[in-house]
Amino acid sequence: MAMSEHMVNDLAQQYLDLVLEANKSINLTRITDRDEAEMLHLEDSLVGLDEVNEAPAGLYGDLGSGGGFPGVPLALATGRETVLVDSVKKKMAVVSQLIDQLGLSNQITTCGDRIEDLALDRPGSFSVLTARALSRLVSLLELSSPLLVRGGRLVCYKAQVSDEELNEALAVQDLLGMKLISERKTLLSDGETARTILVFEKMARARLKLPRRVGAAQKTPLKPRP
Template identity: 70%
Template sequence: MADDQTMSLMQCYLASILEANKVTNLTRITDGEQARLLHIEDSLVGLPEVNEAPDGLYGDLGSGGGFPGVPLALATGRTTLLVDSVKKKMAIVQSVLDDLLLSEQISTSSERIEDLPLEYKEKFAVLTARALSKLVSLIELASPLLKKGGRLVCYKAQLSSEELDEALAVQDLVGMRMISQREICLSDGETMRTIVVFEKVGKSRIKLPRRIGLAQKQPLRPRN
């Protein structure tokens, strides 16, 4: 887990985000204790899986107010890209990073995920996604961005067997393979998280990325 100095920096970041949230909607959580639980503690749940990924660039997809990306970046020391298509959110996050002198390590992008491979094709060692989309969509979006052996670490509040089966049915198609699944309860004793990890094992057998929005609107299905 992160040391005291790193935890203090995470708290400073969170406080700045909660302050900015009074003007612009970055997070629905406004209570300080809840924010620490759901933005810092929850972000760090996936730290073991992120640490197990190869060395290299880390990207947080659908980062919103910078969670879990900023806590994980600070805990791991990885060069990090926070990705969210809502430009206003990313502008505020970037401003907070600048103020805390973190922008050399952590940068932001408001590109759509499908457009990222133009600049970052197979560049990431590890990606995270929290409350972003179904697994079947996430492995499709992550595949062109991950280098071989790179990991996608997905945070799920509730994971149905149907959602998992949909992803497993097409993982070969997109060159991904599920390697682990772990459940954990946060310190409040009631908030459950499931961490699911996929590894990039080979080339996709279809051309990726598809057009913007198709991963969610028309999820891939196994070929006969």
């Protein structure tokens, strides 16, 4: 069950403070200024809240979660069971400790595996995934497709998306059983920082065997089949 807005905000603020404190000994975020972190981590994390809420009920995964953003604020705001995924195991170990400190480990867990390995362990397990500034769209679609249930959603957070990047993804979405269903542009509260939220839905099984070997989605992105 989702918490009250006040409780969500209070826990999110506590989590941010813990991250900034832990950041003094391990690099969880490049942002060290509290006000900047509040905007670029807490506020930015919740930019895609409506899109995450519109996804089917069920498990939520945050890919490339790093210091736990947008995963932790979205977990708090939605009440969804959540898995934070990042292959930097040291980061995930620290994030896991912070989640324990806040008493949230029944709802939020961490995974220090590569996304491709998670897809082998838990295929078709996730109703919604987020990815914030993680990779090109074409790679995100490939990595997400085997993880999502049919009807599940991938919510991508981008600063900006070039026509080239979008067209590259649209050219292979059918091959991956995915489809772009929405694109929304907005600005953060400073009136300058642009965000684009793109949502892809898992429509069908991919027409190729996924996952490919670790790193292939980024190193040799898929191209449309003739």
